[in-house]
Amino acid sequence: MTFSVSTLxxxxxxxxxxxxxxxxxxxxxxxxxxxxxxxxxxxxxxDENILAVDNGEVRCRAxxxxxxxxxxxxxxxxxVSRVQTGVEGQDFxxxxxxTRGDIYISVPEAYSKPNISFFGTTQKGLVYKFDCQIGGDSxxxxxxxxxxxxxxxxxxxVLTASGSLQxxxxxxxxxxxxxxxxxxxxxxDAARAxxxxxxxxxxxxxxxxxxxxxxxxxxxxxxxxxxxxxxEELIAGDGAIAVTxxxxxxxxxxxxxxxVVVPAGR
Numbered sequence: 001m002t003f004s005v006s007t008l009x010x011x012x013x014x015x016x017x018x019x020x021x022x023x024x025x026x027x028x029x030x031x032x033x034x035x036x037x038x039x040x041x042x043x044x045x046x047d048e049n050i051l052a053v054d055n056g057e058v059r060c061r062a063x064x065x066x067x068x069x070x071x072x073x074x075x076x077x078x079x080v081s082r083v084q085t086g087v088e089g090q091d092f093x094x095x096x097x098x099t100r101g102d103i104y105i106s107v108p109e110a111y112s113k114p115n116i117s118f119f120g121t122t123q124k125g126l127v128y129k130f131d132c133q134i135g136g137d138s139x140x141x142x143x144x145x146x147x148x149x150x151x152x153x154x155x156x157x158v159l160t161a162s163g164s165l166q167x168x169x170x171x172x173x174x175x176x177x178x179x180x181x182x183x184x185x186x187x188x189d190a191a192r193a194x195x196x197x198x199x200x201x202x203x204x205x206x207x208x209x210x211x212x213x214x215x216x217x218x219x220x221x222x223x224x225x226x227x228x229x230x231x232e233e234l235i236a237g238d239g240a241i242a243v244t245x246x247x248x249x250x251x252x253x254x255x256x257x258x259x260v261v262v263p264a265g266r
Contacts, residue, residue: 048140051147054126058144062116062132066139068105070130073145075122076101082118092116107134169242169261172215176208176259185210199224205257211264213241218258222250235260 052058062068070077080094080103089110094103101123107116117131126146163171175182185208194203201221208215218235222228230248235258247256 048142050142050144051150052128052144053147054128057129057131058142060130060132060142061136061140062105062107062134063136063138063140064107064134065109065137066106068107068132068140068142069102070105070120070142070144071100071102072122073143074149075124075126075146077103077120078123079121080118081121094118105132165241168213172208172213172261173242173244173259176206176215176217177257182208182210182215185215194219194221196223199226199228200230209264214262214264216260216262218260219255220245220250220258221255222252225252227251230256230258239263 048060050058050060060070077096078101080096082094084091089108089112092105092107092111094105096103103120105116111134113134115131115133117129120128120130122128124146128144132142172182172185181187188207188209189205191206192204194201196202199222201223203219203221204216205219206217220230220235228250230245230250232243232245232248235243235245240260240262242259242261244259245256246258247254250256
């Protein structure tokens with residue numbers, strides 16, 4: 001193959017290329033890139049485990065004929081706010097259990113709406129809006145954790161200005177692999193459409209941009225019916241500062257991640 005993946009991402013320049021060895025990077029293999037939290041679907045018959053953010057909405061289920069318990073992970077309800085109309089068929093009841101700080105909801109048989117909604121304030125000062133669809137005859141349990149507490153934001157990587165070009169590139173590749181911010185870099189997560197390059201399907205996933213250096217996260221898939229070996233010079237081309245390929249040997253249909261660092265503007 002005589003083409004270069006670099007033509008998708010940056011122009012040519014004087015070659016300055018080294019490989020960053022890391023078993024962690026190689027272990028990424030055919031990982032798929034995801035932005036934000038990915039929540040697994042919960043079967044209708046199971047307890048619900050939900051991650052929520054402060055001032056965010058919690059969509060859940062509530063039992064039509066039995067109790068619904070809502071419990072906060074490592075927190076407790078201190079107050080619940082809702083509208084009470086005094087009209088039969090439009091109000092539901094909430095009981096605050098003081099020992100654990102849980103709440104228990106019951107819906108009267110005459111309740112006419114398809115859902116219940118209310119606001120809950122927690123001991124840690126968090127506020128959640130609950131919107132629960134009503135259905136089923138069995139008791140329901142909903143466990144709510146705070147996303148920012150469960151998955152705190154990663155500390156940004158700091159690239160020392162006095163460090164060598166190689167050290168700064170290594171730090172940038174490490175941050176891209178760990179999906180962490182980097183001080184002085186703007187992160188662009190808008191993935192471009194995949195492009196066919198010979199036997200490969202290449203997609204630019206993320207860019208880290210600064211006035212001096214740009215990092216690119218690529219997803220590369222073997223679109224052929226035969227195995228292929230990815231060469232660093234094929235991925236990086238001329239002008240790259242650094243390149244690391246998670247898995248250079250791809251079977252048919254297999255994908256991998258590549259991390260490329262180039263001078264700014266390329």
